[in-house]
Amino acid sequence: MTTTIDPPERRETAADKLRQGRHAISERWHHAPRWVRWVLLVAVIAFFYALPNKEFYQYLGPIPTPGANFTQVMFTVSIYVLLAVGLNIVVGFAGLLDLGYFGFFAVGAYTVAVLTSPSSDVKTLWPWLLVVPIAIALTMVSGVMLGTPTLRLRGDYLALVTLGFAEMIRIAAVSSEFLKGQRGFNQIPHPPGEYADGRPWFGVLDARPYYWLVLTLIILVVIGVRNLTHSRVGRAWISIREDEDAAQLMGVPTFKFKLWAFASGAAIAGLAGALFAGKQNFVNSQNFELLNSIIILAAVIFGGSGNIVGAIVGGGLVAYMIERFRGIELFGVELYEYRFLFFGLVLVVMMIFRPQGLIPNRRRAAEFKDRRKEVIVGE
Amino acid sequence: MLLEIEDVSLLYGRIQALHGISLTVDEGEIVALIGANGAGKSTTMRAISGIRPVASGTIKFAGEDITKLRADLRVRRGLCQAPEGRGIFPGMSVLENLDMGAYTRRDKAGIAQDLARVLDLFPRLAERRKQAGGTLSGGEQQMLAVGRALMSRPKLLLLDEPSMGLAPMLIQQIFTIITEINQQGTTILLVEQNAQQALARAHRAYVLETGRIVKSGTGTDLLHDPSVKEAYLGVA
Numbered sequence: 377m378t379t380t381i382d383p384p385e386r387r388e389t390a391a392d393k394l395r396q397g398r399h400a401i402s403e404r405w406h407h408a409p410r411w412v413r414w415v416l417l418v419a420v421i422a423f424f425y426a427l428p429n430k431e432f433y434q435y436l437g438p439i440p441t442p443g444a445n446f447t448q449v450m451f452t453v454s455i456y457v458l459l460a461v462g463l464n465i466v467v468g469f470a471g472l473l474d475l476g477y478f479g480f481f482a483v484g485a486y487t488v489a490v491l492t493s494p495s496s497d498v499k500t501l502w503p504w505l506l507v508v509p510i511a512i513a514l515t516m517v518s519g520v521m522l523g524t525p526t527l528r529l530r531g532d533y534l535a536l537v538t539l540g541f542a543e544m545i546r547i548a549a550v551s552s553e554f555l556k557g558q559r560g561f562n563q564i565p566h567p568p569g570e571y572a573d574g575r576p577w578f579g580v581l582d583a584r585p586y587y588w589l590v591l592t593l594i595i596l597v598v599i600g601v602r603n604l605t606h607s608r609v610g611r612a613w614i615s616i617r618e619d620e621d622a623a624q625l626m627g628v629p630t631f632k633f634k635l636w637a638f639a640s641g642a643a644i645a646g647l648a649g650a651l652f653a654g655k656q657n658f659v660n661s662q663n664f665e666l667l668n669s670i671i672i673l674a675a676v677i678f679g680g681s682g683n684i685v686g687a688i689v690g691g692g693l694v695a696y697m698i699e700r701f702r703g704i705e706l707f708g709v710e711l712y713e714y715r716f717l718f719f720g721l722v723l724v725v726m727m728i729f730r731p732q733g734l735i736p737n738r739r740r741a742a743e744f745k746d747r748r749k750e751v752i753v754g755e
Numbered sequence: 756m757l758l759e760i761e762d763v764s765l766l767y768g769r770i771q772a773l774h775g776i777s778l779t780v781d782e783g784e785i786v787a788l789i790g791a792n793g794a795g796k797s798t799t800m801r802a803i804s805g806i807r808p809v810a811s812g813t814i815k816f817a818g819e820d821i822t823k824l825r826a827d828l829r830v831r832r833g834l835c836q837a838p839e840g841r842g843i844f845p846g847m848s849v850l851e852n853l854d855m856g857a858y859t860r861r862d863k864a865g866i867a868q869d870l871a872r873v874l875d876l877f878p879r880l881a882e883r884r885k886q887a888g889g890t891l892s893g894g895e896q897q898m899l900a901v902g903r904a905l906m907s908r909p910k911l912l913l914l915d916e917p918s919m920g921l922a923p924m925l926i927q928q929i930f931t932i933i934t935e936i937n938q939q940g941t942t943i944l945l946v947e948q949n950a951q952q953a954l955a956r957a958h959r960a961y962v963l964e965t966g967r968i969v970k971s972g973t974g975t976d977l978l979h980d981p982s983v984k985e986a987y988l989g990v991a
C-alpha cells in the first residue's frame with residue numbers, strides 16, 4: 377500500500393521544521409552552560425579580530441570581496457555595524473522613527489574635519505583624539521536640540537523632522553563655504569599611537585588598525601547598551617515603544633526617556649563619524665547622501681529591530697552584501713550597478729515573510745502578533 | 756475632597772470633547788461616570804491622568820492644583836489609571852506588566868506585598884505570570900490592567916470601562932473585585948457603559964452626555980431615575 381501526502385500538508389511540515397530548527401538553535405543557546413556560551417562568544421569575537429588578515433581570509437572561500445580591498449570593506453562594514461547598534465537604541469528600543477540618522481554621523485565627521493584639518497577656516501589643527509569627545513558632545517547636543525521640540529509631539533513628526541535635518545546637513549555640506557562642499561577637508565589627522573620603531577599604528581595604507589579600533593569600540597558600546605537595557609532605563613524605553621500612553625499612565629517620564637534614547641543614538645553616530653574622518657583623512661559632501669540613512673534604518677529592521685545581535689547582523693550583512701556585488705559580472709552587466717535593486721527586493725520579501733526581522737526580539741515578536749490581532753479586531 | 760474637577764473643557768484639535776464639566780470624588784468613595792459611547796468619558800479620564808492637556812478649568816488632587824502637572828508626576832502623587840481596552844504592554848510578561856505598575860516606587864518590601872495582593876485578587880494572573888500580555892484573553896488583559904494600576908498603590912484608582920467586552924460571568928467577577936478593592940481602602944472613579952452594575956456599586960454617580968454632565972446623585976437615586984432608566988438601563 378502506498379501512502380500519499382497531499383502537498384499543502386507537506387509544505388506545512390517543512391515550514392514547521394524550519395521554525396522548529398530556528399527555535400532549537402535559540403533554545404540550545406539559552407540552555408547551554410555558561411562556559412559554552414562564553415567560549416562561543418570569544419571564538420566569534422576572535423574570528424572577527426582575525427578576519428582582515430590576508431593570511432586568514434584567503435582561506436575563507438567566497439567571503440572576501442573580489443572587487444574591493446577586503447580589509448577596507450571590513451572597515452566600512454564595522455562603521456555600519458556601529459551605526460546600526462546606535463540606531464537600534466532609537467528605533468528598536470524606544471520605537472522612535474529616525475529617518476535622518478546619518479545626519480548625526482555627518483555632524484561627527486564634520487566636527488572632526490573643521491577642528492583638525494589645515495584646510496579648515498578655523499585653523500585650530502587640534503589632534504584627533506582631543507576632538508573625538510567634542511564631536512560626540514556636539515552630536516548629542518544637536519540630537520537634544522532636534523528632539524526637544526519634536527519628541528513632545530506624537531506620531532510622524534519625528535520622522536519628518538529627522539529627514540529634514542539630514543537633508544539640511546547635506547545641503548549645508550554641499551553649498552556652504554565653511555564646510556567646503558566637494559573640495560572638502562584634507563589632511564585630517566589619524567588617531568595617535570606608534571610602534572617602537574616610530575611607524576604610526578594608524579597609517580594610510582593599512583586599514584586593519586582602524587577596523588580593530590572600531591571593533592573594540594563596538595564591543596564596548598554593546599556592553600554599555602546591554603547594561604542600559606537591563607536597567608530601569610531599558611524598561612522605560614520598552615514600555616514607551618509598546619504603548620506610550622500606558623507608559624505615561626504608569627508614571628514613566630516618556631519625554632525624558634525618548635530624548636535620552638534619541639541623544640544617545642546620536643552620540644554613537646557622532647563617534648562613528650569621528651572614526652570615519654580619522655580613517656579617511658578626508659571628508660567632503662559626497663559622503664553623506666540621504667540613501668545612507670535609509671540603508672542603516674533598513675539594516676536595523678532587516679536584522680531584527682530591538683535586538684542588539686539583530687542590529688549587528690543586519691548592519692554587517694547589509695553593508696557587506698552591497699560591497700560584495702562589486703566586481704561581479706553577469707551577462708556583461710556589473711551587478712554592483714544594481715545593488716540597491718537587490719537590496720530593495722530582499723527588503724520587500726523580508727517584510728512579507730518575516731516582518732520582525734532576521735533575529736527578532738522576543739518581545740517584538742509578541743508585539744507584532746498583538747498588532748495583527750488589533751488589525752483584525754478593528755475591521 | 757480627594758479629586759475636584761471644576762469647569763474643565765478639552766479640545767481635540769477643533770473638536771470640543773468636554774464642555775466645562777465639574778465633578779468631585781471624596782476619599783473612600785466609588786464614583787461612577789456613565790454615558791453613551793462617545794460622550795467623553797475616556798476623555799475625562801485622560802484629562803485627569805494628564806495625558807491630554809485641558810483647554811480651561813482646574814483639576815485639584817488632594818488639595819493641590821494639578822491642572823498643569825505632568826502625567827508621570829500625577830502618578831507619583833497617587834493617581835493611577837487602568838486605561839480603556841488593550842492598554843497593557845503586549846510584549847511584556849504578566850509579571851513585567853505588574854512590575855511596570857510599580858515603576859514610580861522604590862520600596863521593595865511594599866511592592867512584593869502589593870504583588871502578592873494583586874495575584875491574590877486575580878488568581879488567573881498568577882497562573883499566567885510568565886505569559887506575554889498580548890497573548891492573554893480579553894478578560895485577562897482587563898484584569899491585568901486593573902492589577903497593574905493597583906501596583907502603584909494609588910490613592911485614587913481610575914478605571915475606564917473595566918467590563919468592556921467581557922462575558923457576563925466575568926463582568927460580575929470584575930465588579931466584585933472593584934468593590935473589594937474599594938473596601939480595602941482605595942478610592943475609585945469608575946467609567947462605565949454598563950450602567951446597571953456601575954450604579955449599583957457606586958456611592959455616587961454622574962451622567963455624561965456629549966461632553967456635559969447632565970445629572971448627578973447617589974448610585975441608588977440614579978438607578979431609579981426614570982430618564983436614566985430609559986436612556987442607560989434599557990427600561991422603557
Ligand SMILES: Nc1ncnc2c1ncn2[C@@H]1O[C@H](COP(=O)(O)OP(=O)(O)O)[C@@H](O)[C@H]1O
Pocket residue numbers: 767770772790791792793794795796797798799
Ligand atoms: N484622539 C481623538 N481625536 C479626536 N477626537 C477624539 C479623540 N478621542 C476621542 N475623540 C472624540 O471625543 C469624543 C469623546 O470620546 P471619548 O472620550 O472616547 O468617549 P467615551 O469614552 O465616552 O466613549 C468623541 O466624539 C470622540 O470621537
Ligand SMILES: [Mg+2]
Pocket residue numbers: 796797798839916
Ligand atoms: Mg471610552
